[in-house]
Amino acid sequence: MKWLIPMTCLMLMGLVGRVHAHGVEIEYQSTQALDIQATYDTGEPMKNAQVSVYAPGKDTPWLTGTTNDQGRFTFAPDTSQPGNWEVKVRLAGHGGILAIPVAANQGGANQGGTAIAQKHTGYTPLQQGVMTLSVIWGLVGTALFFARRK
């Protein structure tokens, strides 16, 4: 019966969560974004510069915006469109373009625009195999050593 009180509380909290006072819903989605920083040759940030983001092979912008006071602009590309995403930054006659390779989302299910972060172990399959065999061999050897002493 001890679980009854906390369960009741949780159920009540769930009911309260469904009450909508003014119909505002704010949701979030966890993505891994690309953070761009635009600077002049002097290192000075390009503040409020015009940004155009192009999906691979497209001539119309996928996204437009402006940099912030630090010259930064963040976006999460649609990984269902793998390839070189290009970011054009312009301000008062100065401009540049940056190509960012984005890999396809494994499984291809993410339409929300998450930049792929390639996971890697830092070891090749060969290295991992050698490590596995070394550990197993060490354990067997240790076991045999103690077995002989008995």
Next chain:
Amino acid sequence: MKQCLVVLAGAGLIILGGVSGCANNQTAMTPSPAATSPTTASSADSGTLEIRANGEDFARQGFTSKDGWQISFENVYVTLSDVTAYQTDPPYDPRKDQALKATQQVSLEKVQTVDLAAGDEKADPVLIGEVKAPAGRYNALSWRMVKPLEGPAQGYPLLLKGKAVKEGRTIDFSLKIDQEMAFSCGDFVGDDRKGTLTPGGQADLEATFHFDHLFGDGEAAATDELNQKALGFEPLAAIAEADRLDVDMTTLKQKLTPEDFNKLKTILPSLGHVGEGHCKEILLQT
């Protein structure tokens, strides 16, 4: 014995799992580059690629230099050779890449002298030439500025003729630049994208020249990096004789201060752009 082996093997698997888990947490944010795919060409999937040169409004309409001279051009002759458009994948970045590696490229065959001051304010950039090219996205451009063997700018890769006016004084100038240069540039940076050629279609690329880098821009702040690096017109006015200035690089070296001449030499290879995009530039031995 068997129990001991089983326990140790189990421990080993746990350790391996732990090592593997730690390693997987070392997540890299660097995406892998897309695979390159060389373009194959046939007449069926080619189009027409136009390559133009643009001195922008500075050349066509004139402008005020950083030191207050009202500059207008009669002619701005540039002589271009080895004009080549490239498809590159990954896109060529002249600031980072050592070499321009193309999956496809096309070139204009002729050496061409064009006048960037031709036309009014609404004139299109000057056509250097056009070439049949395999369809695809041309996102890099290179060219050389060479001494023409004939024509109005004979002997000078860059020839600027015009007037400079300030406070009632008018100087007729002719700046004959005999320094050959080469530029390799990435994608065009401007209002629109350029260089996407569809089968049977037409696309254009642009070699852009920024003469405000030489004279500065009176509409920009004096502290603007462009004006800080620009020569301006005042050093040239100072060496004009009877309000005329007709000089080549040899004369400029003799008459300008060493500091101003070195500034000029530094500015020359920064004239070439693709829209607002910068290029990799080199001064060629002449």
